[in-house]
Amino acid sequence: MDGSALPEVRSTCPYCGVGCGVLLRADAAGGIAVRGDPDHPANFGRLCSKGAALGETVGLEGRLLAPVVNGVETGWDRALDLVAGKFSAAIAEHGPDSVAFYVSGQLLTEDYYVANKLMKGFIGSANIDTNSRLCMASSVAGHKRAFGSDTVPGTYEDLDEADLVVLVGSNLAWCHPVLYQRILAARAKRGTKLVVIDPRRTASCDGAELHLPIRPGGDVVLFNRLLAEIEARDATDADFLTHVSGAEAAFAAARMQDTGPTGLSEAMISAFADLWLSHDRVVTIYSQGVNQSSAGSDKVNAILNCHLATGRIGKPGCGPFSVTGQPNAMGGREVGGLANMLACHLDIENPDHRMAVAEFWSAPTMPTQPGLKAVDMFRAVADGQIKALWIIHTNPAVTMPDADAVRDAIAACPFTVVSDITAETDTARLADVLLPATAWGEKDGSVTNSDRTISRQRAVRPMPGQARPDWQALAEVGQRMGWHAAFDYAGPAEIFRDYAALSGIAAGFGRDFDISGLKDLGEADYAGLEPFRWPLSASRQGGRFFGDGRFFHPDGKARMLALEHRPPVARTGAKYPFRLNTGRIRDQWHTMTRTGLSPRLSAHLAEPFLDIHPADARAQGIAAASLIRLRSPEGSAILRARITDEVQKGEVFAPMHWTGETAPSARIDALIAGVTDPVSGQPESKAAVVALAPFAAAWYGFAVSSGPMQPQAEYWARARTGTGWRAELAGRDAVEDWEAEARRLFALPEAEVQSVVDRARGAARLAFHSGGHLLAALYVSREPVPVMREYLTTLPGDTAGDALTGRSAADRPDPGPMVCACLGVGLNTIVGAIETEGLMSVEAIGAALGAGTNCGSCRSEIAEVLARVRPREAAE
Ligand code: SF4
Numbered sequence: 001m002d003g004s005a006l007p008e009v010r011s012t013c014p015y016c017g018v019g020c021g022v023l024l025r026a027d028a029a030g031g032i033a034v035r036g037d038p039d040h041p042a043n044f045g046r047l048c049s050k051g052a053a054l055g056e057t058v059g060l061e062g063r064l065l066a067p068v069v070n071g072v073e074t075g076w077d078r079a080l081d082l083v084a085g086k087f088s089a090a091i092a093e094h095g096p097d098s099v100a101f102y103v104s105g106q107l108l109t110e111d112y113y114v115a116n117k118l119m120k121g122f123i124g125s126a127n128i129d130t131n132s133r134l135c136m137a138s139s140v141a142g143h144k145r146a147f148g149s150d151t152v153p154g155t156y157e158d159l160d161e162a163d164l165v166v167l168v169g170s171n172l173a174w175c176h177p178v179l180y181q182r183i184l185a186a187r188a189k190r191g192t193k194l195v196v197i198d199p200r201r202t203a204s205c206d207g208a209e210l211h212l213p214i215r216p217g218g219d220v221v222l223f224n225r226l227l228a229e230i231e232a233r234d235a236t237d238a239d240f241l242t243h244v245s246g247a248e249a250a251f252a253a254a255r256m257q258d259t260g261p262t263g264l265s266e267a268m269i270s271a272f273a274d275l276w277l278s279h280d281r282v283v284t285i286y287s288q289g290v291n292q293s294s295a296g297s298d299k300v301n302a303i304l305n306c307h308l309a310t311g312r313i314g315k316p317g318c319g320p321f322s323v324t325g326q327p328n329a330m331g332g333r334e335v336g337g338l339a340n341m342l343a344c345h346l347d348i349e350n351p352d353h354r355m356a357v358a359e360f361w362s363a364p365t366m367p368t369q370p371g372l373k374a375v376d377m378f379r380a381v382a383d384g385q386i387k388a389l390w391i392i393h394t395n396p397a398v399t400m401p402d403a404d405a406v407r408d409a410i411a412a413c414p415f416t417v418v419s420d421i422t423a424e425t426d427t428a429r430l431a432d433v434l435l436p437a438t439a440w441g442e443k444d445g446s447v448t449n450s451d452r453t454i455s456r457q458r459a460v461r462p463m464p465g466q467a468r469p470d471w472q473a474l475a476e477v478g479q480r481m482g483w484h485a486a487f488d489y490a491g492p493a494e495i496f497r498d499y500a501a502l503s504g505i506a507a508g509f510g511r512d513f514d515i516s517g518l519k520d521l522g523e524a525d526y527a528g529l530e531p532f533r534w535p536l537s538a539s540r541q542g543g544r545f546f547g548d549g550r551f552f553h554p555d556g557k558a559r560m561l562a563l564e565h566r567p568p569v570a571r572t573g574a575k576y577p578f579r580l581n582t583g584r585i586r587d588q589w590h591t592m593t594r595t596g597l598s599p600r601l602s603a604h605l606a607e608p609f610l611d612i613h614p615a616d617a618r619a620q621g622i623a624a625a626s627l628i629r630l631r632s633p634e635g636s637a638i639l640r641a642r643i644t645d646e647v648q649k650g651e652v653f654a655p656m657h658w659t660g661e662t663a664p665s666a667r668i669d670a671l672i673a674g675v676t677d678p679v680s681g682q683p684e685s686k687a688a689v690v691a692l693a694p695f696a697a698a699w700y701g702f703a704v705s706s707g708p709m710q711p712q713a714e715y716w717a718r719a720r721t722g723t724g725w726r727a728e729l730a731g732r733d734a735v736e737d738w739e740a741e742a743r744r745l746f747a748l749p750e751a752e753v754q755s756v757v758d759r760a761r762g763a764a765r766l767a768f769h770s771g772g773h774l775l776a777a778l779y780v781s782r783e784p785v786p787v788m789r790e791y792l793t794t795l796p797g798d799t800a801g802d803a804l805t806g807r808s809a810a811d812r813p814d815p816g817p818m819v820c821a822c823l824g825v826g827l828n829t830i831v832g833a834i835e836t837e838g839l840m841s842v843e844a845i846g847a848a849l850g851a852g853t854n855c856g857s858c859r860s861e862i863a864e865v866l867a868r869v870r871p872r873e874a875a876e
Helices: 076-094 109-123 137-147 157-161 177-190 219-232 247-255 266-277 296-310 329-335 351-361 374-383 403-412 470-480 492-508 523-527 614-620 738-746 827-837 842-849 859-875
Strands: 009-012 021-026 032-036 099-103 128-130 164-168 193-197 210-212 282-286 319-322 388-392 415-420 433-436 445-448 453-457 578-583 609-612 627-631 636-643 651-655 688-694 699-705 715-721 724-731 752-758 763-770 773-781 818-820
Touching: 009 453, 076 099, 076 388, 076 415, 076 433, 076 470, 099 109, 099 374, 109 128, 109 329, 109 351, 109 445, 109 470, 109 492, 128 374, 137 296, 157 177, 157 282, 157 319, 164 266, 177 193, 193 266, 210 266, 219 247, 219 266, 219 296, 247 296, 282 296, 296 319, 329 445, 351 492, 374 403, 445 492, 492 523, 609 614, 609 627, 614 636, 614 688, 699 738, 738 752, 738 763, 738 773, 818 827, 818 859, 827 842, 827 859, 842 859
Parallel strands: 099 128, 099 388, 164 193, 164 282, 193 210, 282 319, 388 415, 415 433, 578 651, 609 636
Antiparallel strands: 009 021, 021 032, 445 453, 578 688, 609 651, 627 636, 627 688, 699 724, 699 773, 715 724, 752 763, 763 773
C-alpha cells in the first residue's frame, strides 16, 4: 500500500502540558508524518519546533525491544515472574512500605490508573510518586489550600480573552510555545498586555510591557505587595469575598511587607500594580519558577490570594493559571499518581474516601497515610528501606536533586525494575530488570493537558519487538502477585470506564473531578473519543470553575492565606557566591531521549552551557566560549560559558537536559540540594548556590563523525547531526598522539587519514576517509576551536576534500547555529540577510527566509538578532 494512502490518525503531542493535537500519518518505511490538528482546542493546528519534529524521533534506533534480566535478553514471562516474585518477597519480609513505584507524567492515564491501583489498593502502600513532583506539586498544594481541591479554574480561551497576561517564573515562549503564540495572537487582535516576572530576561520578555527581574525567592513578597495595593486602592471585590475566608489575615500579613527581597525598585512594583489593577481581565500564568522552590506552595497561594481578593477567577479572560510541564502531569494528578492523593482527587487521609475506593476496587487493603514523596523516596532507597523499586518512563539518576546520590542509591537498591523505550539512559543502565515499553506513536490511551482537556493518544505504528503498554506490564505483575480478577483488563477502554465510574463516586463526595458521563463508553466510542474538558457528567460539562463562588472546602468557601517571605534555603556567601537557576531550552525535552534523536532540534543549542553576566565573567577570569567548572555542596559540573546580560549579576543559569549519555559533566541536578517545600515536597531546583572557576583546559576539540563516537575526555558533549554526530571535547592532560586518540574516539583503526599537527601551537586537524568519503574529522586547539561547526557537520559521508581547513567553501556558506528549527535557518544566514538585504523586522526576515513563519517559537530570537545587528550596522 502506498504510504500516503494511509489514513491520518488523531493523537496528542507527548511533550509539554499544552497538549497539542496532532494528525499522524504512518508511512510504509516506518516513519510518521506529523501536522498540527486544526480541530484540537489546545492548538488549532499550531505546533512548536518540538512537536513539528516528532516524526524524526520515531525510529527504532536505540529501542529496547525485549525484556532484559541482569543484562541478558529474555521473554516477558520470565521477567514478570521475577518482578512479581521480588516485590512479593520484599512485602512478605519487610512489609508493603518496603517497595515503591516512581512513575512519570509521560504515562498515559490508563497506565497511571493501574499503577496507582496496584500500589495503593493491593500492595497496600502509598509509595507511588511521580516525576510531576519535581514539576508542579506546589501548584497542587496551593490549589488544595485555596480551593479545597486541585482544580485549575480557567481554560485556554481565557488567554484569548485576557487584557493582561502575567507570566511568573515561566519562559512560556520556549517551554509552552503554542500557548505563547496564542497570547501573541490575542495581543495582535485585542492589544493584550504582557508582564514577565523572572530573574532572567528570557525569550518571553520580547515585546512585554514590563519585565520584573525579580530576585530568586521574592515572589511571595511581590504578590503580598500587590495584595496590599489591592486593599489600599479599594480594589477588592466585596461580593466575591463573601465566598472567601481568611482575607483579613492575608491582608494584614501583606500590609507588613518589606519589598527588599524582590530586588525590584518601587517604580517597577508600582508599574506592575498599576497594570494589574487597571485591567479586570488578568490571567496570571505560573510555572516551574514558582513551583520549584522551598516556598513554592506559598508562592502559588500568594498569586491565588490576589485573584480571590478581586474576584478575578472563573470568569472569561481572568484567573490564575498553572501550566504543567509534562503531557500528562494533570492526568497523574487526577488519577492519584502522587503519593499523597487517592484517585479522582479523593483524599488518602479521609476514611470515607478510602473506604469508597477500597469498595470500588474490592481492594484488600488501603494505606491510611501518604507515601514517600520523590525526594524522600530516593532517600529511603539510599537508606535501604526500599527493597524493590519500579521506575517507569523517567530518568531520576539525572533529574532528581542530588542526582549523584540518587544514582548511587538506585545502583545499591536490592532490586530495580525500569520500564522504558530505551536501555540507553543513566537510570536504565542501573536496572536489574528492563521492560520494553511502547513509545509515543505506539501508545493507546488518554492524557489531560493544563486546561483540563482530556485527549486521546492513539497508536499509529505497531508495537515493535516485544514492546508492551505499561498498563499491561503492571496488570500482569498484579495478577502474578495473586490479584487476578482486579487486574484482568482487556484494554485501555476498560480501564478508562473503571476510572470514569470511580470519578462518579468521588463526585458523590463533592469532589471536582467527575467524568462519570463516560463510565459506559463502548469500545468504538472510546476509540473515537473527541477532546473534552472535564468535568463531564450528567449535570455538567467543561467550563470554568469558581466564577459562582462555590469552592470545595467543607464550608464551600475559598481560603486566602496569610503569607510571609521565606528566602531560598541555601544562602550565597564567600564559599558559594553565585545563585544557580536551572531550566529548559527551546528545542529539547527532559533528558533528550527523544528530542535528542532529531538533528534539527539538536542544532539549536548543541552543547550544555552556563549563562553568566559579563561583570561576573570578568571578575572570575572567564572568557567567552571557554569552559567553567561549577561546584556546589552537592556536586560539580563543567559547562560552556555564555556571557550575557540576560542573567543578573550574581546569578547563573544552566539547562537541565544533558545526561551521562550526552554530556556526563553537565548533569546539572547533581548540583541541586534535596531541599523541598514543606507542604508540597517539591524540590528547590532553581536556587542552588555554586562557586565558579575557569576550567583549565590544556586543549579543546571539536569532532564530526558519521558513526557514534566514544569520547573519554574530562569534558565532552555530543549531539546528533544530519550526517551522524558532533562533539565538543576538552581535557586538562596533554595528548601526545592525536592520531591514535582520534582513531580511538571514532573507532576507525584502519581508515585513511590526512592530518596537520602543530605541536608547538598545540593544534591538530585530522580527517579520516574511506573510498574518497569523509568518515570523521577532529579539530584541536589550545583555545576554543575556531571552526565553522554547522558547515562541518554536513561533511561526513561527503566527498568534500576541504575538511581539514575547518572552513566552508565559498559556494557552501556556513549557516551558523540553528535559529529556526522548523525551516532550518541558521544565525549566519539571518545576519547575512539583515546586512545585505537591509531587513528591518522579524516579518521581513520571515518573508525573505521563512524563518519564524511556521511555529513562531524562534521569533523572539530573531528579534534579538535584529536588535544586535542593526545598531552595529548603524555605527558602521
Ligand atoms: Fe508539543 Fe510544542 Fe504543543 Fe507542547 S507546545 S504540546 S511541545 S507541540
